[in-house]
Amino acid sequence: MENRTSNTGLAGNLHTAFVNRFNAIYQNQAMKAAIFLDPRYRGSLVRDQLSVETAKEFMKEMHQRLGYLREADKQTVRQTNDENSGDDFDIELAMNEYFQRDAGSSNSNHLSDIEAAIDAFDPPHMQIKENLFDYWGGEGTGDNDLHAIAMAIYAIPPTETQTERNFSDLKRILSDFRGNLSRQTLENILTCHLNKDLYLDVIDKQLKIIRKK
Incomplete structure (x- = not known):
């Protein structure tokens, strides 16, 4: 056929x-x-x-x-x-x-x-x-x-998919119940949320420093 x-x-x-x-x-x-x-x-x-x-x-x-x-x-x-x-x-x-x-x-x-x-x-x-x-x-x-x-x-994203996901995450963070967040606080939260691997790496390094002390 x-x-x-x-x-x-x-x-x-x-x-x-x-x-x-x-x-x-x-x-x-x-x-x-x-x-x-x-x-x-x-x-x-x-x-x-x-x-x-x-x-x-x-x-x-x-x-x-x-x-x-x-x-x-x-x-x-x-x-x-x-x-x-x-x-x-x-x-x-x-x-x-x-x-x-x-x-x-x-x-x-x-x-x-x-x-x-x-x-x-x-x-x-x-x-x-x-x-x-x-x-x-x-x-x-x-x-x-x-x-x-x-x-x-x-580092340049090939599609807008991740950007759309980031906007969705922003809606959950900056909600009606958390509308009084300052710009700096919001940026800090988003930085940690959108760079979890880096955040965890920094935390791990800080813990190692604390343990050595």
Whole structure:
């Protein structure tokens, strides 16, 4: 009996929708960078030079963003430790200062280093069923900057499912019976709730410190 399922209007529309969604996702710069850094699938990308260049540009931009965040974090720590200063930390000023240093030769050398690391990235192929974080979790490249870029890219959720779940959790936490929670308290509760693994890890480390005392 001939299978006519693929000829139905519904099947055709579904197929078109899947193809369009695939194309839209594949054109995303972050997705291309994620594929480039994935030893399981990068072979499907490296044949397309335009996609490779797009992925590399995104990774260099990500590297710069991480640098800005690290610098802002250092500025925050310095501001907190400065007992003589009563002014609030000015993140815009900190960013401007970092951008000014960005134009210097030292930053150019650093950018050249990350470009060289990206160009040299050629990991051995991994089987599809293997866990990607078995590679990146052990900093498989040996390059800390490239490892940081990979961790930032793979932290981007591929779907909105988790975001929707987080909103549902928020409804249960901020209910009619708990409407007087301060913003800081609510953020603290959500941080613990949405990062249970990190929270438990911190608690475990604190308990070990207490036991040693």
